[in-house]
Amino acid sequence: MLQGFGLDLSRLPVDTTQPDQACFDLPGRVEFARVDYQPAALRLTISVPQAFMSRGTRGYVSPELWEQGETAGFINYNFNGSRRRNKGLETDQYYLGLRNGLNLGAWRLRNESSVVRSSDRPLRYRSNRTFAQRDITALKSQFTVGETFTDSQVFDSVRFQGAALASDDGMLSDSERAYAPVIRGIAETNATVEVRQNGFLLYSGSVSPGPFEITDIYPSGSNGDLSVSVIEADGRVRSFTQAYASLPIMVPSGSLRYSLAIGQVDSNDELQASPGFTSAALIYGLSELITGFGGVQLAEDYQAANLGAGVNTGLGAVSLDVTRSVSQPDQQSRSGQSLRVRYANTLDVTDTTLAVAGYRYSTEQYRTLSQHVSDTDPQRRVTSTGLARDRLELSVTQILPAQAASLSLTASEQRYWNLPGKTRQLYLSYNAAWHTVNYSLSIERNEDFGRDSDASTDHRIALSVTVPLGSSPGSSRLSFNVVRDSSGDYNAQAGLNGQVLGNRDTFYSVQAGNDSNSGSFGAGKINTTTGFGRFEAGYSQGQDYDAFTLSAAGSLVAHAGGVNLGQTLGETFALVQVPDVSGARLKSYTNVATAANGYAVLPYAQAYRTNWVSLDTRQLGADVDLDNAITQVVPRRGAMPVVRFKAAVGRRVQFELVRADGSKVPLGASVEDEQGRALAVVDPGSQALVLSDQDSGSLSVRWSDQRCQAAFVLPPRDPARAYERIRVVCR
Template sequence: MRLTISVPQAVMSRGARGYVSPELWDQGETAGFINYNFNGSRRRKKGLETEQYYVGLRNGLNVGAWRLRNESSLVGGSDRPWRYRSNRTFAQRDITTLKSQLTLGETFTDSQVFDSVRFRGAALASDDGMLSDSERAYAPVIRGIAETNATVEVRQNGFLLYSGSVSPGPFEIADIYPSGSNGDLSVSVIEADGRVRTFTQAYASLPIMVPAGSLRYSLAGGQVDNNDDQQASPAFASAALIYGLSERITGFAGVQLAEDYQAANIGTGINTGLGAVSMDLTRSVSKVDQRARSGQSLRVRYANTLDVTDTTLAVAGYRYSTEQYRTLNQHVSDSGALGQLRASGLARDRLELSITQIVPGQSASLSLTASEQRYWNLSGKTRQLYLSYNAAWYSLNYSLSIERNEDFGRSGDASTDNRVALSVTLPLGSSPGSSRLSFNAVRDSRGEYNAQAGLNGQVPGDRDTFYSVQAGRDSSSGSFGAGKVSTSTAFGRFEAGYSQGQDYDAFSLSAAGSLVAHAGGVNLGQTLGETFALVQVPDVGGARLKSFSNVETAGNGYAVLPYAQAYRTNWVSLDTRQLGADVDLENAITQIVPRRGAIPVVRFKANVGRRVQFELVRVDGSKVPLGASVEDEQGRALAVVDPGSQALVLSEQDAGSLWVRWSDQRCQATFSLPPRDPSRAYERIRVVCR
């Protein structure tokens, strides 16, 4: 007799997908780094030579849980003195219990509710990266009923997003991660007997929407810093809150307070089934020169994908502001050293639109991006329009685009700039590094044009080096030619280029990479992400990592892993084919879970020596028994004797002794290796075991 109990999936406890326990989060080691980006050029035109140089720096120092960061630049040249400028400096650390980041120094407020403000002070804001995958982004909850032990499949735009088994009865799937922010989901319930039921789950989302029950917040306070000596720097405080009220509705609100300024915002985002829409209202009160102004700003955003027509409305936005409405940045500008309201560019309303249409039956798409801005105090409008058609015919790719920009001066005089561009590329082979022919042409409304043909691709025999050459003509300088070569190494990316026209020539150099100082020494590396790691293979130089191009250990046994995903499991593995016979790894793959901005060390245990095949014979000339254990002088197991009385050993010494043990017996064999022969993968030596 057997009792079978089936529990519906909807009432079963489920772990969150992608969740990693905070106990595993690694805050990393004490280390400092410099991320650099250098660009230099020398130009000659009509006998006049000029030089320009730029160095962008992102510097950092990690000590314990704190991360100090600085962003700065160095600019100079033949026509200007060298100038160093620090853009911002701040310290940051995790607040694990709140799943948040604490930031002190020069930073920016969150921009989801209010316009972002640069300031000096402190900020505390939730960090989505600390959440599980199902808590990070808004996603629909799919519910249904299975009649048998069934399989549920979820697709979006034809792509399979989820496949899982459910028990008979109600089921609920909450950890679906759509491939885009919009596009209805097709749900198939495949019963055990093969029957298939399909239904559609409407889905659309906007960035401000969060899952039901999820809370996002940001708090900030300090002094507004617009990096302008002519503007005031008032003290301010800001708070914003976003909460998932239900599976379809997200609510949000915020307040901003400063000297003679207050603003409050309230809004909601809804998945309507016909698309995602959000609406919010902000009211501001601003006082300048004893004159108070209060106003409102209404913002509406909409996004949707129409599966029937393959149309993606990425975002449609409209914002209307009354004449007396002010953002905090506008209030600070009005309160500047001039002591009067600044009358330029007081926004009235703004319309934005972004649409992509797939052309049926063709490998083509049509994209439109447009915006229009009107002002209270200026008679003109600013308009931007960009329309592009992208298509492929066999291996030939081409695009045609139209750009139109309308602007106006302070007097209201309108100026219009129209451009038409054509681009064509044709690969000359099927491999990823194959050379490509290209043609690009641009013409504007003034009749000026630029047309060029080129060839670019991978340098034969070097998968990390690329070249490009162009020749063409433009209306301002006549015929020209240009060439460029770039290469990626373990120490960064480097590029050199040269171009020449009828009355000019130019030479350029660029380099991007990093320098990391740590307890194990100093290493050069590629451009670093926000979170990166060090890889240590003791005493082994030239060890390469899988899945990371050109990342290998230097002479000190360290390599710089340029990027890692914070709060998620990152697998790191070595390419053992590159290590050679004289290196033994105890582990070739391991994992790390770094905190945001951390510099953890990924440690691999390696033994380095010489590979030797010992032929072991006893004093009477007999063989050592099969399976006997071979150990070093410290008792560490090195190998097992094979049927031929041989043992392949990695010896860390050129001379010494081995112990061979079997049953209740043992013997000792002393050895002295000949000078190293680079042409041999391993040595062979006969020793007597006494």
């Protein structure tokens, strides 16, 4: 009974002094709980603190509702072609990228390939990757076999041929997917709890008197303290701040992430070794503040182990992990360690977001699995690009609300064991707005310190200004861009872009400018998005060259109902069927409409979540009836479910029903067709609006214990009329 009231029995204190069959003293067992019985009103009021109540999981959909989808094959294509003339020499270049798929039951077969052709090279086809995948509901994971990649959260990702099993966050509820704090407190009355981050309201909910525990908080960013307000019933407000910072590897308390892989390293080089290997990684939320993680990699003449933890401290989130490797590529053992530190935090006082990550390879003998495979090839060892010694990365973003601006800095420095000197990259940008004008200033600097600290420096400074030429969302925009590098070379251009004749799906862009090396130039392009793809054409011309480019991207889907063209497909997509109706548009999807076979390709859907699909009934016309214009679908990852709408198609006719004696048919009379299907109800004017699938036939009208028949013949269809009006005699 207590479970029926919504109590979480696992949270109730255990009383070993009472027998199992004794009455449960709720107020005596649970502090702040209250039971109030009012005999006169026959009312029983039970109040239990929120901390002892069962809590639903936001965003979670039961696996019973996950749809496996239907058998289908598809091709995703991305074509780019160009013809260039430079000083009289003409060259053609064509590229076609393909992502092919076949869904059979629970399995998803995928292939990624390309076709390349140019003036000096013949047509060449290459298959880049082929694999099969299916989800494992009981394990909340994805099983993959074929050419794929290992998980990259603990070890560096490796391409391999084999099998992998990895947890899928998409199957989890929102509160289990990402690390979030647990907020605890005590309410004195029936109170409202509000949680804000950076001034934005993240949560608002009611709690009963007593302790509360809120677990379904989803911060808008990975960092930034949370401001909690407890608003009591009498208006009193108590506030406190809860520190919060997170790193991508951190997970909620009790949550588990894992990945297993076994197979052969795929080096994409026929001359390079492809040793067999096994890789395993585990991430677990040890508490509300600490996430532990680790893993092992085993291959021929190679072993590596990793162990680390991430902690949410009051001063930000920090993670530390150590990897030890033992490599024997040439019968000589090499062992080393790699220490990695990551830190992230947001300073609310100054609106500064800081993320810093430091990698330090403590010995020259440390190797990743990919580096070990390279070491087995003597030629690659000699020409190696470098063994990383230490690397420092810094990313800082500063919000400047008074200037409606932001300042961001990204910097990194890398040193190597087997190469002299170091490399350093820095990127600084300032973005702001003045009224409707947006502008940005950015600086890029790359330094390569060679032997004897001689530095090769390359830097660029860029200014960009965008001015809208109107206040409407579709107004054209004027842009100015200037770039100058350390050698004094520059590129300056002005451009204009916007919608074509107010069409929100077709855009143009023209530019003109001057380059210090190639002189003056001009360019223009136009692109459009249709229900069956995105297409673009462009032309550019300079002093000694001109070029014409074409591109197209879309999909072709073959299924039991026929073949349909569509926009570029996501990992998970769907078909929409409106039987016998073409041109039915879908809301929230640009230019997606049913084709002549009544099907439309829905290019993307969110796996394991409820996706609402609705038709734009304004485009259907009067001759289509829908049972429901909105429905939902919950696809599994990679699935292609079919969303079916029940529709009736015919001619809309308003019948004026007159009895043989000239009197009207009474209000509320039922109108049926010859098969007894209900069509309409007679209105006060003895009229009935019917959707008829026949040009001639008979209507049956019933009321009380009486009935009559009305034969009709419809006139030829008039496209200018929304519906026909005819008078019939009911005998």
